[in-house]
Amino acid sequence: VLDLSADFRLKSAAVYQEFYEHEHPSPELLKQAAYGLPELHRDEIRNASLVACPGCYPTGILLGVAPALKKGLAKPDGIVVTSLSGVSGAGRKVADEFLFTECNESARAYGIPKHRHLSEIEQELSLLAGANVAISFAPHLVPLNRGIISTIYMELDANPDNALAVYREFYNGEPFVRVTPSLPDTKNVEATNYCDVSLRVDSRAHRLIVVTAIDNLTKGAAGQAVQCLNLVCGYEETTGLL
Amino acid sequence: VLDLSADFRLKSAAVYQEFYEHEHPSPELLKQAAYGLPELHRDEIRNASLVACPGCYPTGILLGVAPALKKGLAKPDGIVVTSLSGVSGAGRKVADEFLFTECNESARAYGIPKHRHLSEIEQELSLLAGANVAISFAPHLVPLNRGIISTIYMELDANPDNALAVYREFYNGEPFVRVTPSLPDTKNVEATNYCDVSLRVDSRAHRLIVVTAIDNLTKGAAGQAVQCLNLVCGYEETTGLL
Amino acid sequence: VLDLSADFRLKSAAVYQEFYEHEHPSPELLKQAAYGLPELHRDEIRNASLVACPGCYPTGILLGVAPALKKGLAKPDGIVVTSLSGVSGAGRKVADEFLFTECNESARAYGIPKHRHLSEIEQELSLLAGANVAISFAPHLVPLNRGIISTIYMELDANPDNALAVYREFYNGEPFVRVTPSLPDTKNVEATNYCDVSLRVDSRAHRLIVVTAIDNLTKGAAGQAVQCLNLVCGYEETTGLL
Amino acid sequence: VLDLSADFRLKSAAVYQEFYEHEHPSPELLKQAAYGLPELHRDEIRNASLVACPGCYPTGILLGVAPALKKGLAKPDGIVVTSLSGVSGAGRKVADEFLFTECNESARAYGIPKHRHLSEIEQELSLLAGANVAISFAPHLVPLNRGIISTIYMELDANPDNALAVYREFYNGEPFVRVTPSLPDTKNVEATNYCDVSLRVDSRAHRLIVVTAIDNLTKGAAGQAVQCLNLVCGYEETTGLL
Numbered sequence: 001v002l003d004l005s006a007d008f009r010l011k012s013a014a015v016y017q018e019f020y021e022h023e024h025p026s027p028e029l030l031k032q033a034a035y036g037l038p039e040l041h042r043d044e045i046r047n048a049s050l051v052a053c054p055g056c057y058p059t060g061i062l063l064g065v066a067p068a069l070k071k072g073l074a075k076p077d078g079i080v081v082t083s084l085s086g087v088s089g090a091g092r093k094v095a096d097e098f099l100f101t102e103c104n105e106s107a108r109a110y111g112i113p114k115h116r117h118l119s120e121i122e123q124e125l126s127l128l129a130g131a132n133v134a135i136s137f138a139p140h141l142v143p144l145n146r147g148i149i150s151t152i153y154m155e156l157d158a159n160p161d162n163a164l165a166v167y168r169e170f171y172n173g174e175p176f177v178r179v180t181p182s183l184p185d186t187k188n189v190e191a192t193n194y195c196d197v198s199l200r201v202d203s204r205a206h207r208l209i210v211v212t213a214i215d216n217l218t219k220g221a222a223g224q225a226v227q228c229l230n231l232v233c234g235y236e237e238t239t240g241l242l
Numbered sequence: 243v244l245d246l247s248a249d250f251r252l253k254s255a256a257v258y259q260e261f262y263e264h265e266h267p268s269p270e271l272l273k274q275a276a277y278g279l280p281e282l283h284r285d286e287i288r289n290a291s292l293v294a295c296p297g298c299y300p301t302g303i304l305l306g307v308a309p310a311l312k313k314g315l316a317k318p319d320g321i322v323v324t325s326l327s328g329v330s331g332a333g334r335k336v337a338d339e340f341l342f343t344e345c346n347e348s349a350r351a352y353g354i355p356k357h358r359h360l361s362e363i364e365q366e367l368s369l370l371a372g373a374n375v376a377i378s379f380a381p382h383l384v385p386l387n388r389g390i391i392s393t394i395y396m397e398l399d400a401n402p403d404n405a406l407a408v409y410r411e412f413y414n415g416e417p418f419v420r421v422t423p424s425l426p427d428t429k430n431v432e433a434t435n436y437c438d439v440s441l442r443v444d445s446r447a448h449r450l451i452v453v454t455a456i457d458n459l460t461k462g463a464a465g466q467a468v469q470c471l472n473l474v475c476g477y478e479e480t481t482g483l484l
Numbered sequence: 485v486l487d488l489s490a491d492f493r494l495k496s497a498a499v500y501q502e503f504y505e506h507e508h509p510s511p512e513l514l515k516q517a518a519y520g521l522p523e524l525h526r527d528e529i530r531n532a533s534l535v536a537c538p539g540c541y542p543t544g545i546l547l548g549v550a551p552a553l554k555k556g557l558a559k560p561d562g563i564v565v566t567s568l569s570g571v572s573g574a575g576r577k578v579a580d581e582f583l584f585t586e587c588n589e590s591a592r593a594y595g596i597p598k599h600r601h602l603s604e605i606e607q608e609l610s611l612l613a614g615a616n617v618a619i620s621f622a623p624h625l626v627p628l629n630r631g632i633i634s635t636i637y638m639e640l641d642a643n644p645d646n647a648l649a650v651y652r653e654f655y656n657g658e659p660f661v662r663v664t665p666s667l668p669d670t671k672n673v674e675a676t677n678y679c680d681v682s683l684r685v686d687s688r689a690h691r692l693i694v695v696t697a698i699d700n701l702t703k704g705a706a707g708q709a710v711q712c713l714n715l716v717c718g719y720e721e722t723t724g725l726l
Numbered sequence: 727v728l729d730l731s732a733d734f735r736l737k738s739a740a741v742y743q744e745f746y747e748h749e750h751p752s753p754e755l756l757k758q759a760a761y762g763l764p765e766l767h768r769d770e771i772r773n774a775s776l777v778a779c780p781g782c783y784p785t786g787i788l789l790g791v792a793p794a795l796k797k798g799l800a801k802p803d804g805i806v807v808t809s810l811s812g813v814s815g816a817g818r819k820v821a822d823e824f825l826f827t828e829c830n831e832s833a834r835a836y837g838i839p840k841h842r843h844l845s846e847i848e849q850e851l852s853l854l855a856g857a858n859v860a861i862s863f864a865p866h867l868v869p870l871n872r873g874i875i876s877t878i879y880m881e882l883d884a885n886p887d888n889a890l891a892v893y894r895e896f897y898n899g900e901p902f903v904r905v906t907p908s909l910p911d912t913k914n915v916e917a918t919n920y921c922d923v924s925l926r927v928d929s930r931a932h933r934l935i936v937v938t939a940i941d942n943l944t945k946g947a948a949g950q951a952v953q954c955l956n957l958v959c960g961y962e963e964t965t966g967l968l
Contacts, residue, residue: 080449084349084382084384087583087585092583092585096578099571099578100583100584100588100629103588104588105387105388105389105429105831106427106429107391107428107455108427108428109391109453112442112444114446134446134447138395140393142326142349142385142386143384143386143584143588145584147348149350149382153380185349186347200354200355204356204376207322207378211351211354329827334825336821336822336825340827341825342824342829344826346813346829346869346870346871385826433675564806566864566877568810568833570833586913589913591868591873591875591912592875592909592910592939593875593910593937596909596926596935597926597930598930618930618931620879620933620935622877622937626833628833628869630831631831633833633835635866667835669832670832670833670834671832674831684838686838687839688840689860689862693839693862
């Protein structure tokens with residue numbers, strides 16, 4: 001089963017209840033489910049019968065943070081994340097706040113400070129860091145059809161001179177992650193399964209600033225599900241994907 | 243003289259040279275100039291013969307940070323700011339990066355980590371805090387004609403239960419700052435001189451998150467200049483402004 | 485009474501029933517109502533106790549056609565009209581077709597061949613021409629918040645060398661109609677009560693092509709109602725309008 | 727040679743000179759070139775060594791008009807065409823009129839009454855009708871990245887009760903033309919080589935109104951060139967195309 005919903009992304013039924021505000025109906029399945037982010041859980045996914053595909057915000061954020069935490073470039077404390085999402089990130093809900101005239105010529109923050117996706121983001125960051133991680137996360141709605149930019153601020157923990165090289169090495173061979181010197185743009189990943197990643201060292205404030213771009217409808221949703229399907233079924237991982 | 247350029251916003255010729263990469267031609271004038279943000283420097287502006295009107299990013303950011311620093315809600319260290327700007331924030335430069343087809347369906351970060359406006363932002367924040375302040379600042383370009391959202395993350399330094407009340411009290415009587423419970427939206431300030439401000443306490447990460455919205459062409463530019471003109475000339479401060 | 489609805493725009497209860505598909509409940513009031521387009525019915529409006537303000541399409545189309553028909557530049561037969569409307573032209577209806585993701589990156593025709601507003605357009609054109617006029621009208625939805633372009637094709641009936649001068653003369657002294665050599669643009673009338681009008685002579689096909697622009701929320705709606713109110717109450721016609 | 731420029735689309739060097747305002751440098755090649763619209767010139771293209779691929783406006787307009795003229799539904803006289811084009815229709819010219827802030831929230835007509843593409847449109851329409859055809863054509867710029875809507879008004883010449891069936895029959899088997907009851911939308915053809923076509927009978931004004939949608943960057947440009955390439959090289963006509 002490839003599940004695009006949020007039902008099996010969390011390992012803990014208690015955290016599920018805290019964020020989704022009702023008891024999890026099948027807590028015994030939570031531990032079986034693989035978190036469907038191939039770049040971080042490829043082997044698990046290959047052997048899973050239940051894959052819980054991550055939401056769009058977690059995908060862009062986790063791929064941006066993972067190398068820094070795993071390779072010791074940044075500290076797990078003090079992480080701040082801003083995301084900018086196109087309107088399809090809200091699904092296709094027919095509500096006045098998503099009408100054209102409400103979204104066009106509008107930029108706005110929402111869901112601060114406790115967006116539901118924060119629970120899976122922190123779960124995965126804690127796994128990466130080997131310690132409890134709590135971040136500040138502010139999503140914003142901007143007038144795009146599709147695309148998410150995530151800008152991640154982390155406190156430096158090492159000489160960052162080769163930060164870009166560390167990221168390139170980390171994602172070496174990954175078919176859907178592109179680490180580039182120039183900052184990413186949603187239009188460059190539109191309708192593709194790519195996650196574009198770049199970074200800057202802010203030496204004045206002693207921070208690493210990582211920026212990622214995905215298409216929330218592809219790498220952030222159905223595209224990633226296809227990527228997982230390919231892994232589960234033993235197909236070439238890139239089959240059917242741009 | 244009401245100056246909309248960046249030439250007289252900095253007190254220090256050295257900082258000017260660092261950020262603008264040439265020597266300041268009239269350093270003796272720097273100290274005479276009032277920084278044209280009426281909410282923070284009203285009396286200075288009234289008596290100034292040279293008013294250096296702030297840029298659009300500094301306006302939205304400083305009005306968001308000032309109450310927290312002055313009233314001890316947040317620490318001067320560890321401030322992170324994300325801004326989202328409409329395309330007119332770049333002026334009317336005829337360059338391929340600002341063509342419709344390049345900006346529409348595009349969101350992107352730029353100018354990280356050392357945007358020129360950072361120099362005046364940090365100067366003013368340091369004045370507010372009474373200590374040197376260095377922040378992380380990441381501006382983003384989003385497909386709006388006009389409007390800027392600034393989302394500011396600060397470390398809490400006090401019981402924040404009444405943070406909104408502190409902000410309301412701080413801006414009590416200000417004709418162009420509206421402190422609201424709901425998060426601001428650029429479309430609500432379009433073509434007006436308002437700065438809308440709201441905030442959320444992120445108790446999990448122990449931060450105060452403040453969000454402001456201005457129209458970069460009004461409160462962030464000509465509108466604020468008119469507001470300063472009214473002060474200098476002794477007119478009603480709101481004359482000619484929506 | 486200033487009525488922004490379509491209830492009293494038609495003189496004929498039978499045409500009302502044909503286009504709105506129910507019997508008119510107060511047919512006796514239809515003849516009392518003035519059609520609230522000041523440029524064509526100023527005196528009637530001044531003396532009316534019921535003013536039926538025209539819809540947004542009729543306003544832009546009638547102001548474009550009137551001089552040509554009244555001054556004999558074009559024939560009343562064979563008129564074709566294309567309009568392009570921003571999404572607020574549909575009101576603020578919460579329906580999937582008006583969601584941001586449905587309208588952004590979308591242009592589409594709708595309501596062909598018998599849009600409801602056609603009834604009042606043809607009524608007024610017939611009055612101008614002194615004969616029954618039937619036109620072809622195709623409205624289109626384009627991704628703007630506000631603004632309507634109407635492009636009108638008419639068969640030439642006279643030497644058109646001075647067509648622009650005829651239009652200028654016709655609207656001489658009108659505070660809210662601007663006749664210009666350059667083709668109009670919705671952004672030039674945004675949030676104003678202006679109707680911009682320009683034209684081209686298509687000598688190859690022997691047609692006059694007139695293009696008008698209005699803001700459907702101002703000259704096409706509330707702005708025009710204020711203009712009518714000023715007339716009814718004897719105020720300066722431009723009071724309260726940009 | 728597959729030529730995407732306008733150099734070899736016209737059969738007549740005189741018409742070329744009239745519309746492009748300089749003498750054609752190789753008039754002897756004009757007659758050899760096939761007009762690269764496969765739905766109308768498939769056999770010619772297969773055998774051509776020079777294929778002049780049509781511009782984006784001609785593609786959408788000719789595919790909309792052809793069945794009506796060939797099958798006698800409409801008269802060749804009195805044709806009026808409105809087109810709405812996304813900004814990429816202007817290429818990637820770096821000019822102030824194509825800046826984001828100039829195009830966003832803007833709709834405007836341009837190039838009236840004698841757009842350059844009119845020459846090839848009328849050449850092909852005259853071939854279809856077997857008589858000289860002159861049309862009125864008004865292109866408009868709307869704030870889309872890509873896509874063109876063409877709305878075509880023709881005088882009815884026959885019982886139009888089965889007009890949609892006639893169109894379906896005409897395009898039966900065509901891989902890239904979809905005739906549908908519902909009116910087309912640019913977003914439905916985005917990034918594809920499809921031309922969507924629909925129509926309405928305007929019995930009140932005795933006209934047939936046909937609406938087509940293409941992506942100007944695909945069916946209106948490179949996609950159509952690939953389709954021609956496939957024909958010239960004997961590949962499956964749909965190879966490499968969505």
